[in-house]
Amino acid sequence: MKDLGSIFRLESMSLGVLGAVLECVEHHDPNGTSGQTMSALGKDFYPAYSRHLSEVNSAENVLADKRRTWDAFLSRLYMALFGGLALTVPMLIMTLHQSKITSLVTTSVFVIAVAVALAWFMKDAQAKDIIGATAAYAAVLVVFVGTGTSTN
Secondary structure (H helix, E strand, C coil): CCCHHHHHCCCCCCHHHHHHHHHHHHHCCCCCCHHHHHHHHHHHHHHHHHHHHHHHHHHHHHHHHHHHHHHHHHHHHHHHHHHHHHHHHHHHHHHHCCCHHHHHHHHHHHHHHHHHHHHHHCCCCCHHHHHHHHHHHHHHHHHHHHHHCCCC
């Protein structure tokens, strides 16, 4: 049998395609001769194929790391925007419509909405963490209600 490595010229052929062909030959050989083919190719092909796979895996790891970094950034950005809007929007409502009833209703609605959002998005948090965050948020809004409303 001729050396198939020299026939295919491994340096110019896609190692991924050749690897897939060899795996098909190895797993679907009705005559049981794949062992001979594999041993003939093994000395030339497998070291190059292993290098190719390690390069592909390395590139995939770099892309996965970049994806994880981007996803983590987006998660932090969403939480920052949520936190900023959760404080700014009720304060704007209470400032533009200065009455006790508006302030109390706004505070109640936003505290409940933030509590539900925290419970939904903080999947790894314990109940005490969500209660603490909700209580801190409510305290900030209650202070604003107490200092920022008129006696209407």
